[in-house]
Amino acid sequence: MTAALGSLHGIAYRPWRDHPASVEEWELPDIISPSLTEPPLEEGGKLPAAGAVIIEPDYRVWVAHLHEPFNAACVGFPTARKDPKLSLQATAIREAWERTGLKVRIIGWLGDFDEEITRTRYYLAARVGGAPAACGWERPTMSLVTLDALMQYPALRVSPTEAKCLAALQNVLNISPDWSTPSSVMPRRSLA
Structure with missing residues (x-):
């Protein structure tokens, strides 16, 4: 049994040892979120x-x-071209695990955003397990940052596409344009 590497918000950092090993396993209902309402991806001549x-x-x-x-970015979110055998959700979850070591659960659809050759479907995901120290072969340095810091510090600059994704996240969470306070009109939405 592997010892936990600490925890955050009651979720232990433990390597995801029983991760899916086949296409079929990545598509299981306990991995993807089949009840999530999302539109079909309109590829528009771009790679999904x-x-x-x-x-x-x-x-x-x-x-x-x-x-x-x-593309002038210093940090980014885990993204990958869609595996032809996997759904978009399974592609996002697998890439999140390979790139971050984290097991995630899709909790929302943020939007579809265009790069030069791809149209990327971004999902909002919650960490439900895994450990950055046990990250896959890509092994980038990971940071856990506030949205405010992400928007203010040049060392944390994201791509123009991911900036649009952050604007969609701002809308979902009902955060004011300065990223520091919730909107006075509506409370922040629960992530549960």
Whole structure:
């Protein structure tokens, strides 16, 4: 039995040892969220891709530091081109695990965003297990950052596409444009 590497919000950091090993296992209902309402991805001549914005109950998000900055970005969210044998959700969950070591559960659809050759479906995801120290072969440096810090510090700069994704997240969470306070009109939504 592997000892926990600490915990956050009552969820222990433990390597996800029983992760899916086949296409069929990645598509199981206890891995994906089959009841999630989402529109079909309109590819529009672009390659389909999927990604996850992993958020904690305190509204901090997990970002991967890019070894080679891309498109002026220094950090990013786990994304990958869609595996032809996997759904978009399964692609996002598998990439999140491979890139971060975290087991995630899809809890919402943020939107579909275009890059030069891909159209990426971004999901909102909650960490339900795993450990960054047990990350897959890609092994980026991970940070857990506030949304405010993510929008203010150049060292945490995201791509223009991921900035649009963060704007969608801002809307979902009902956070004011300065990222520091909830909207006065509506309370923040629960992540449960």
